Amino acid sequence: MEHLDLKDRKGLVVGIANEDSLAWSAARHFRNAGAELAITYLNDKARPHVEPLARKVDAGLFLPCDVTVPGQLEAVFEEIRQRWGRLDFFLHAIAWARKEDLHGRLTDCSAEGFSESMAISCHSLIRMAQLAEPLMDRGGSLMTLSYFGAEKVVDHYNVMGPVKAALEASVRYLAHELGPRNIRVNAISAGAVATRAASGIEHFDELLNETVKRAPLRRTVDADEVGRTALVLASDYATGITGEVLHVDAGFHIAGMVFH
Numbered sequence: 001m002e003h004l005d006l007k008d009r010k011g012l013v014v015g016i017a018n019e020d021s022l023a024w025s026a027a028r029h030f031r032n033a034g035a036e037l038a039i040t041y042l043n044d045k046a047r048p049h050v051e052p053l054a055r056k057v058d059a060g061l062f063l064p065c066d067v068t069v070p071g072q073l074e075a076v077f078e079e080i081r082q083r084w085g086r087l088d089f090f091l092h093a094i095a096w097a098r099k100e101d102l103h104g105r106l107t108d109c110s111a112e113g114f115s116e117s118m119a120i121s122c123h124s125l126i127r128m129a130q131l132a133e134p135l136m137d138r139g140g141s142l143m144t145l146s147y148f149g150a151e152k153v154v155d156h157y158n159v160m161g162p163v164k165a166a167l168e169a170s171v172r173y174l175a176h177e178l179g180p181r182n183i184r185v186n187a188i189s190a191g192a193v194a195t196r197a198a199s200g201i202e203h204f205d206e207l208l209n210e211t212v213k214r215a216p217l218r219r220t221v222d223a224d225e226v227g228r229t230a231l232v233l234a235s236d237y238a239t240g241i242t243g244e245v246l247h248v249d250a251g252f253h254i255a256g257m258v259f260h
């Protein structure tokens, strides 16, 4: 059982691919705290991996959602409107870039690749906020996931750096615009965790090693720590927090030069 109570709350989780997904950890904590969940899966190929997880958290709604498919994101919110009539929180945990852009220099990123990555990894949050707003007349909590590469240059993060920077700026502007409706908007800047998305980043193991060497806690974080933070942000324990980028990274973001 969780100490934080999300009983009678309705939440949407977008971004579960498998058991390693940061969104899966969050979904488990939301559910353990009593929330009723809508879970999405990317496409038919992803469905068999996500469906058993959705069942584990008794998801009331289980729907396809590829944000690049016209109408699919809108259909998720329409289903929520029809079934629940409202929404209390959502977690946006999706990111994507073309392989050549993820592995190549930002200098060489094409306009098309840049736009695609921005549309999927950043503008989808803005679309979700717009669709959630009318369902949140009692207020709400919107959360997304970012990374330190938004703030400082992290070798091999490439195009995702500027995309996450735009995501974090969007969090602040959405928080400003939706605050008067008591809708809070925050990002969790997670430390490096081995997930499927992370496996697309070159030299990821070195990033993990570097974290252990330089982070104040001298370790990496795990998905559970990220999920627990999402639970706090969704709950009434965080009613005063909005427009924030909350680092759950064992303190890696404050590390400068560390000598061993």
Ligand code: NAD
Binding pocket: 014, 015, 016, 017, 018, 020, 021, 022, 023, 042, 046, 065, 066, 067, 068, 092, 093, 094, 095, 096, 120, 145, 146, 147, 148, 189, 190, 191, 192, 193, 194, 195, 196, 197, 198
């Ligand atoms: P993951 O691979 O489990 O999740 C990524 C998700 O993005 C998948 O569920 C995938 O289906 C979804 N996605 C990709 N394209 C999509 C589209 N067109 N429409 C809808 N969904 C789409 O990996 P993860 O690490 O749990 O990633 C979740 C979020 O956390 C991402 O935003 C990622 O950048 C962020 N993050 C990850 C780390 C890390 O080290 N793992 C650190 C900081 C931030």
